[in-house]
Amino acid sequence: MQLSGRLVAAGRFIAGCLSALTTGFLVTGLLFGVPYLTLTPLLDDFSLAALDPPNNRTLILLDRDDKPFARRGGCVAEPVKYAEIPKHFVDALVSMEDRRFFMHPGIDPIGLLRAAQANRAAGHIVQGGSTLTQQLIKNAYLSSERTFERKEKEAWMALALELRLSKEEIFERYVSSAYFGEGCFGLRAAAKRYFNTPVSKLTVPQSAYLVALLKSPTGLRQDPEKAKERANLVMEAMVETHALGIKERDKLKPVLPEIASTSSDGGYYADWVASTIRLPKDGSYAPVRVHTTFDPKLQKLAEHAVDSVLSKQGESRKASQAAMVVMRTDGRVLAMVGGTNYDESQFNRAVQAARQPGSSFKLFVYLAGLRAGLTPESTLVDQPIKIGNYEPKNFGHRFRGPVSMRQAFASSINTVAVQISEAVGRKPVIDAARDLGVTAKLQATPSIALGVYEVPLLEMTSAYAAAASGAYPVKRGALPASARRMTISFRPKAPANGGWSSRTSSGSFCAPTSPAAPVMAPGSRSQRTARPAPARIIAMPGSSALPAIWSSASGSAMTTFRR
Structure with missing residues (x-):
């Protein structure tokens, strides 16, 4: 001056x-x-840098067509x-x-x-x-x-x-x-x-x-x-x-700004992506633009699916909320629904909530069984079992006797899943879940085979994406994925058309039948890069706690939340 x-x-x-x-x-x-001397340091030494405006840069998220769909940050x-x-x-x-x-x-x-x-x-x-x-x-x-x-x-x-x-x-x-x-x-x-x-x-x-x-x-x-x-x-x-x-x-008359209301479409998706991004702190005030895999059309379809499920089944299942994740087999998320109304609640049930996955957790049980040497044709017995005070039951309280591993998986038989878990060990089951991306807390108890420990929907979706693509772990996200993954290359003694090509009368599970899809069978893991194949899974074994729907182009899973 x-x-x-x-x-x-x-x-x-x-x-x-x-x-x-x-x-x-x-x-x-x-x-x-206040004595002057006690304030002298404040008067002489405070930094003028603190007077600068905050530098919380704006984050602009772009969809798969490079069109802005959300803003986050400052x-x-x-x-x-x-x-x-x-x-x-x-x-x-x-x-x-x-x-x-x-x-x-x-x-x-x-x-x-x-x-x-x-x-x-x-x-x-x-x-x-x-x-x-x-x-x-x-x-x-x-x-x-x-x-x-x-x-x-x-x-x-x-x-x-x-x-x-x-x-x-x-x-x-x-x-x-x-x-x-x-x-x-x-x-x-x-x-x-x-x-x-x-x-x-x-x-x-x-x-x-x-x-x-x-x-x-x-x-x-x-x-x-x-x-x-x-x-x-x-x-x-x-x-x-x-x-x-x-x-x-x-x-003069007072004026009000005409700000286009921010669409809530993709709000849960945008919040999730923003939470994973660290904006550069380089002193710039320019907005940061980030390209994502968000698909507005799939988002609309996902929201419609959630509304449809709740309108038809919400009352009978006493569910007031639902969530859905639409994911490619390489882990790229295309759409996400974290609740029925983003404007009313920003709590993302697809990411922040954890629920019992139920029978969908059996994927890890059967994977552990295949790793231990079982094949789709291995014979197991559906019968009453008791482990200490734990006595699992089947849906309908009936037992089928001898069944193949393929049939047990397709029919989601509880007693067989528990027997496999006990035979190969509960820790290998947990290891299989970890390999496929589950980070939630799991305990090595007999009931782990039936999915009693809560897991976020996003983690279960990425696990099934890994199974569909034949490579793990799936790095879930909305940004370009890393190409380096492990392949699931188990070689079974099974028909040439694929070890898990099985269909039940209820159509509860259909496995990969495309030549591009992996065959899951006993063997070792090879360390090579795998190109994800399109998923052919129509639906995965589930329960009322975690029904899941899969498309031929990408995997999506939905879960409902009780009132």
Whole structure:
């Protein structure tokens, strides 16, 4: 700062202190309330970098056709310079928030006296009497607690800041870091977000609206009528300070931004993807664009499927929510439904919730059996069994006697699954689940074979994607997948058309029959890259807790949630 500027700032400081002394408030509230020496480090050493606007960059997610479908992260932009701010915006903010901003030294003795009287009458802090400088200090350095000690620190630091920066610099830092709602920090970001205009092109009504938001950004954004009332008050304040003529004011009407409502389609998907991305911290305010595998058409179909299942079966199953994941066999997620209404609840049941997978967990039991040397034609006996106090039952409470492993899997026979788990060992079953991507907590108990331990839907879907493609682990995600995976290359003593090509009368399971699909049988794992084959699974063994549907192009699984 030039010498003349420092002299002007020093003059403001001295004049302000003299004025404050005449009121007696600063003498009692500041000079004696908190010793000057205890605040000296705050006055001398605080960093101006803290005054910079937040740099929470905007994340723009693009679908598989490179079209934006969601925004996440902050709404930020480059800090504004005082020279590009319209005079009417400066007038609007000063008239409404701090009418003596360009005259006081950082604290306003008149405003402080008025606030002190109100606070004394109430017996606690009800008014702050804060200047724009004090608000900037509070937002950057202090907590928002309403205590006398915090107010005293705020006042001293405001005085110090006015000696270090010009009024114009303080003003531009204030408006560049202020919160305007909708996740937007700073005037430039707010002007772009609400009115799609540069700061220099803001009109008087637009400026009044933005200043009005500073009072309660979230509340006023949700109540357009109150926002209009507040914007009217801003323009009335401009008239009172002679920044706006009465006739001109009468011609102006409050404006509301026309922001296209963000579609909730893909909201759960967008939240999930955003949680997996670390935005670069390179000082840039430019938005980050990320390409995903999101398919809007499949998303619509998935949402329709969820609604259809709940409308037909929700009441009978006492389910009020459902979730679905649509995944390619290489783990790329194409669509995701985390609940029935994203606007009402952003809790993602496809990712954040875990439920008992039931019979769909038998995939890992049979995989462990194949690894141990069983084949699809191995004979097992469906009969009553008891392991300690554990006595599994079949659906319908009937037993079929000798059955092949293929038949047991296709019919989802509980007793056979438990026998296989006990024969090969519970740990190998857990190992099979881990290999196929299940990270949920599993315990080596007899009931593990029947899927009693809760697993997120996303993990179960990726496990079946691995089985469909013949390679693991499937790296689930929405970004390009790694090509290096292990192949499932078990060679059975089975018919040439594929070891698991079996169909029951209920059609509960159909295995790969395409030459491109893998054959699962006993053997060893080879370490080579495998190209995922299209899944041919129509449906996987399931229970009422986790029904799952698969398409020929990609796998998708759905789970319902009880009331």
